[in-house]
Amino acid sequence: MPVITLFSGSYCNEKEVVQEIGLRTGYPLISDKEIVAEASQRAGIPENRIERVFSNKTSVFNRLTRERERSLAYLRSVLAERLSEDALMISGFAAQLIPREISHVLRVCLIADMSSRVAAAVQERQISDAEALKIIHREDEKCAAWMHRLYETLDPWSASLYDICLPTDKTSPDEIAGLIEKSIDQSVIKLASGSKQAVDDFNTAANLEIALVKKGHTVGVEVKESVATLTINKHVLMLSRLEEELKEIAIQVAGVTAVETKVGPGYYQTDVYRRQDFEAPSKILLVDDEKKYVQTLSKRLMMRELDSAVVYDGESALELAREDEPDVMILDLRMPGIDGIEVLRRVKKTHPAIEVIVLTSQGSEADKKTCMELGAFAFLSKSVDIEELSKTINAAHEKISQARARQ
Structure with missing residues (x-):
């Protein structure tokens, strides 16, 4: 069965829509809160600091702790494990980490006209139009920063990012749930062998990223059909030695059958690669x-x-x-x-x-x-x-x- 992901603007009736989808499909909802809590437990990083990856704020200590990179690795690991199941509804920022190669995911955007969103915020919070607009703009900026970091787009609600975009101010929750129920019945988003392999690769890549970051390494990680490609984006004086160390770590990760390394564009910049020692004082x-x-x-x-x-x-x-x-x-x-x-x-x-x-x-x-x-x-x-x-x-x-x- 397909998986549904939802990314919604604030004050776009998301709660009611999610309830209707759940009633129609029987799909359980997995929220950012649940995913963050599980990632926090696995990583040993407080939940509020895991959540920081969704914003454009980065700790001044990140270059020393690589906390952002570790948080993302564990978030991907939790998601990958959940995707081994099916018939799920995943809402929020974390859902956007699911690779596009996983084709049995129906990606849904919920958005509304600004006037409708402002009116909803005014009614819910008993504030002025100006205050409501300020709040919505701030939350939209957070969404935009997240999607730009992932997909280099300035519009978090761009139709190109989703399979279906639904206007919640013009369509009732019941109608939206009906459209989504109809969409997940289409054969094009059923769990096929290619999508199953993509889920396995996502899971392997997440576990590989964790294995590397635990050893203090921050490199690009991609897994396709069990072959891992590691991209080095900082200059290193002894490249062959680093490549050997990375390969030795990677080949021990379950699901990895072969390892390739390459240098990316950042390798030719002046910054120097440094393996982080997490046992040393860092903050x-x-x-x-x-x-x-x-x-x-x-x-x-x-x-x-x-x-x-x-x-x-x-x-x-x-x-x-x-x-x-x-x-x-x-x-x-x-x-x-x-x-x-x-x-x-x-x-x-x-x-x-x-x-x-x-x-x-x-x-x-x-x-x-x-x-x-x-x-x-x-x-x-x-x-x-x-x-x-x-x-x-x-x-x-x-x-x-x-x-x-x-x-």
């Missing part, structure tokens, strides 16, 4: 208003395999802690605006798992006592040897790792 935030000092410190830490992000004031540090939650924060004490002690106090109150190392040139014994009482991991002078600072960062990371292992 380090440096907070200091002395720009030259903190930039130099970041480079010196990088030479010791400790990559970091940098902000120059307390306000930015607190905002980033809310958005991205670093593991370790290296914090200056004396800064204009919100000073280091206040940043420490707020961070430990709202995000106690963040380990804060105070690094200052002006701290007194009283400051040290205050910081340690507030929960700082360490209180160091800026004159500290870089090796000692590196050891302290690694010790803080070890404490975090042990705490997570106990959870």
